[in-house]
Amino acid sequence: MVALTFPDGARREYPPHTTGFDIAKGISPSLAKRTVAMALDGMLADLNDPIERDAKIEFLTRDDPRALELIRHDAAHVLAEAVQTLWPGTQVTIGPVIDNGFYYDFFRNEPFTTEDFGAIEKKMREIIARDRPFTKEVWSRDQAKKVFRDKGEAFKVELVDAIPEDQQIKIYKQGDWFDLCRGPHMTSTGKVGNAFKLMKTAGAYWRGDSSREMLSRIYGTAFAKQDELDAYLKQIEEAEKRDHRKLGREMDLFHFQEEAPGSVFWHPKGWTLFQTLENYIRRRQQAAGYAEVNAPQLIDSSLWVASGHMATFRDVMFLIEPKEEDERTYVVKPMNCPGHVQIFKNGLKSYRDLPLKIAEFGKVHRNEPSGSLHGLLRVRAFTQDDAHIFITERQIAEEVLKVNDLILSIYADFGFDDVHIKFSDRPDKRIGDDAVWDKAEAALMAALQTSGRPWTLNKGEGAFYGPKLEYVLRDAIGRDWQCGTVQVDLNMPGRLGAFYIDEHSNKVTPVMLHRAMFGSLERFIGNLIEHYAGHLPLWLSPLQAVVATITSDADDYAREVIAAARRTELRVEGDLRNEKINYKVREHSLAKVPVLLVVGKKEAAEHTVSIRRLGSERQQTMPLDAALDALSQEAVPPDVARMKKAA
């Protein structure tokens, strides 16, 4: 007998091989009807699976949050059947559930377009209405391969071969159609319901390998209920309004143009924001003992050969080819590290100098693949808040931890509380011995564990010279972008001939930490704009307030207000145009100006201002001095405010 524990704590015994459906039916026919799947010890399973072991059992209805992935996975199968019905000869590959939906990859000479969606969705609704049960069969490898080979499903044959020997080959049928699948599924296609939608098509490489076939991917989403689907679609619409490329234009921060793809034209306001952030980092790192330097933009290619960058990244580096035979080949720097190593090497260093922290706002250029460019988030010319920390091996853990703390405290100042940390270990393409990598990874891991923050493993994604921690921010529509990073490098200092003299007068190769906090100023600004949906806090706003007049009678007073505000170092402009106040309010609100100081006859007479904050429809009238005091205090950067408080 197997003993099953129910959610209410009841414990009952059943003969082995009893299915979940039998048990549900035994409890009540209506429960059996409502149930779409079960969970055994928390693991989702087919309701018709025979139960072989003692377990906690739960019956899932369609509305259970855990059933959502089943709805989506089943929808992917329904999608695949619909496509193969409409376009026989199309090969199926895989169709997993992802965040917010599912996709299915097909192989077909003619890729799908959104124009096909109407027909596909219609066919899907037919299949769902047919409500055929999902049934599972376990096949032998040879049988599965033969069946798929005979059907012309070459990709499925490859998948069968890829399934580990100790795992079963499971086939799920839904009427006549079937698919190789690890499951589980709900009880029938009808359970998918009609709250689904195909979203977009895209190309995707078979098995994520750019040397393999390009498949045609159809993305879709599905929910238990229509109103949830509607809410999701609405949310996407809202998220798109936060797109930094759109806001960047509306706020007049920057633009891009054809002649310089992937490079930013910063406008006055955008550049003010850029400098505000640069100054913030400058203060933070000076306080943490970094010295700022500046290294050449163009360096002879020999240095990049020595560093190993040429071998790994030549095709994405900008090279300046010699015009004459005897001239050098220069490289537009794609990284700051070799430059910083030269500064370290210039002059003999003692162990007493360590840790030595060299920082630079280094503008680097990388010829990124055209398809990867994305607004400010992925550019070809960007500014790293880069630093290299030269240390002894024994200082690794302590210094990594300091960097980690510094980065997290910086992100908190911008309201990024849920930063993802990823640990990326050795990649296939790398320099240095495995023993050295063992050491570097262990040191990084030790620091990570000491910090106690949650993290995930990014297998094989480290830099070619060392493992790294990545600090990842998420954009408005859920895409992840690496921003901060700290990397342990036991390779490059040795390759570039850096050493220090230890207490026994021996030459020793230092360990180098690479670290960036924003990562790229450009990318960080992009994330920042989306994070705040353009509503930047006062200290970051490039234009903090606009003084707007109601009639020209107030012009003189408005000029007085502007001058007084500028004396408190607020970034203020005046709007004395012959326009109605409604018009001015609308315009500056759309431009996301955080504070409007409205002045008319009344304010001029009383020496006050009427304050309207972005996002609020209310105003508050205050004496001018008090208003400017409050605003200039609010405009103090958070780190400066902390220092003042501590003093």
Next chain:
RNA sequence: GCUGCCGUAGCUCAGUGGUAGAGCACCCCCUUGGUAAGGGGGAGGUCGUCAGUUCAAUCCUGACCGGCAGCACCA
């Protein structure tokens, strides 16, 4: 880089095998109006670039450039 889609005024977009339109923005005039668009007038485009087809191309075809989505890449 790959697959698909897209490229008309500063922005958002309409349109046609016979060399182009709207709204907003811009300039001028009227209006001095209390918190998200007052009214009138004007200027502005070699329809992404280069070839080809055609009597004729912004429109059809091709290549290239750029953008968007996804994939691949990301020191």
